[in-house]
Amino acid sequence: MSLGRPFRALWTASAASNLADGVAFISMPLVAASLTDDPRLVAGLATTYALVRLLVALPIGVWVDRIDRRTLLIAANLIRGLVVIALAVSIQLELGTLPVLYAVFAVVGTLESAADNASVSLLPGVVPAKQLDRANGRISAAQLVADEFAGPPLGGLLFAVAAAAPMYLVGGLWVAAGLLALALPVRGLGGPSPELTLRQPVFREALDGARWLAGNRTVGGLALIGALASVGYMLPFSILVLFAADRLNLDAVGYGVILAGSALGGLVGSFTTARFTGWIGYRRTIIASLVTGAAALVALSLTTNAAVAAVLLAVYILHAVVWGICATSLRQRLVPDALRGRVNAASRVLSLLGLALGSALGGLLAVVSLPLPIAVGGGVFVGCAVLAVIVLPHDPAHGRARNG
Template sequence: MSLGRSFSVLWSANAASNLADGLAFVSIPLLATSLTDDPRWVAGLSTLYALVRLLVALPIGVWVDRVDRRTILVVANVLRGVAVLALAICVQAGVGGLILLYVAYAIVGTLESAADNAASSLVPSVVPKERLDSANGRISAAQLVADEFAGPPLGGFLFALAAAAPIFAMGGLWAVAGLVALALPVRSTTVMPASTVRPSMWSEAAAGAAWLARHRVVGGLALIGALASVGYMLPFSIFVIFVGERLGLDGVGYGVILALSSIGGLVGSFTAALIRSAIGYRWTIVASLLTGAASLVALAATDDAIIAAILLAVYILHAVVWGICSTSLRQRLVPDSFRGRVNAAARVLGLLGLALGSLLGGLLAVVDIAVPVRAGGIVFVACAAIAFVLFRPGGLHDCRNGGASS
């Protein structure tokens, strides 16, 4: 069933942007290795990307609430496209080198944060509340197809043709995403009287964080999201080693098992709304988190590659269902004027969780390569317990306007 023209436009812009992200996932590291054989410089790109997104999250959240979100989405994507096309021209000409790649990647990370927050904040304004689960499911499905199935192999193929080819494609796709977003409706913004002194950016960011901390349900979801990020990175920070040592797979096998796991995510994208409609947010979230816990504990105990692929698909299914439900609830419950800042504050918690999980994963792997995987399962049990209490019967009054109980 159609979700309307505006959602179709937003979905199309997201899909083009996601395909560019999938190209970047493969082509940027490949480009880095063509410029240096020092693994520290190659790994440093991921570190830079994470740090940039963490540093800009809160200021971007303020701007998403201050400015027309369509404008932010258009400008962020077009500027990403221009920056990457400039990088592609330099690569083609053989100038700039590794430092230019770092600068371009920092720009891409900053603008991606802006585009992602604006797009998520736009969804409730183009889709009825009762259809948010379906809308987020379709967005998630497009992201999985573009990021996991289409983007990486296409990026590798284009890089084999010419180092600059996937970079040109990325820039073009991001520019197209920005131009498509021009068809979205313009949001009316409140014009402040000239005599009114606008609060500082950090004051407004703090107000968004304070709103998140005060709201029992949305704040609880952010806490679960931060813990789930720890649980995710515990196994996945060392998963390539786990696949080699425990499952006996080489690099090709590692890629295959990750690609197969995405099938679980697609199933979750198309079933999340149906499951939530049948059993409600409380039990959907609790069941999905427990499913994630069980899949990781079982994964830590197996050395069979086929069983591991199935368990990983089940894990990705849980992650997608949990992500759709938490995003839809936040979109339902957060006032429009706070949506960008609350998204940003929740994102900061999630990024900190990813950093902590990555650190702990490396430390625990020294004991045994299966320990971080098992520990991730334990973290998800804790997440499920928090969700069970958060949505306890009679405790859903914070969701009365969002329909969280249904």
């Protein structure tokens, strides 16, 4: 069954944007490395990106609820595309500098937050509620293919040709994403929140979303699970490259291969989640996925076989995709349209904080033993599963879209 023309427009825009993300992921650090040999300045790009996304998440959520989301999605993609094309021109003319690259990264991080939130908030107006799992699965599959398989090698290949080449492609893809989003219908996708026309202070409006999240057991519970799951995710992945070298005896190529292979598990999850939720419901699907993630990490911490590790990582990514689709679909179903941007933002802040905490803890635990953060990550996911048993009702999809 087709998901309809509006969904195809949103999907193609998302696919173009995700391919740009995949190319940028590998090419921007390469550009930084061509401008400086200081590893702190190269690594600082990722830090800047993470901090910017954390700082702008709540204000962006307000603007997603304040203005037309279709317009915001189009503008965010067009502007970041043009900014990156300007960067490409400066690199080609040998005028690019590290401060310019940092500034572009900050702009891209801000606009990516806006585009992502707007896209997630638009989807419930594009497809029927019963098709949200399937639609989110298709978007997730495109993201995995673009981010994990197509984007990074393409970015590396283009950089080998010319430093500016991948930047031109990234900028062009984001511009294309903005133009593709023009095919979305102008009306019928939800609009600006009526109560926000009074233009209260941004901070106060952002707090409205956080209060709603805290007061809704299901959506608030999902946000807490998401924050804890982010800790569990970063515990192993912050040191996985060291684990792969020390315990699995893999070189850089082998490490890349098992990471690419793990994305195959995510693709399986993208196309099967809707069936799982249809068969056993959201609550059981979420609990089963979290238990699966826990088991995969605990087993990974015990193995020294690279082939076994590759399979376990694929199982882990499968769980992560299934959990992510379920959480996103439930939030889209249960959060009132007028609050969707702000609730998405508040949930995102909790996840970003969890990622930062998990990364720091992973490094500390790895000093004791490299398998330890991976095993602890498995324990964290056991806690997530227990929390899901406690906070999720037996039929979360039919909860009321209000506090209580």
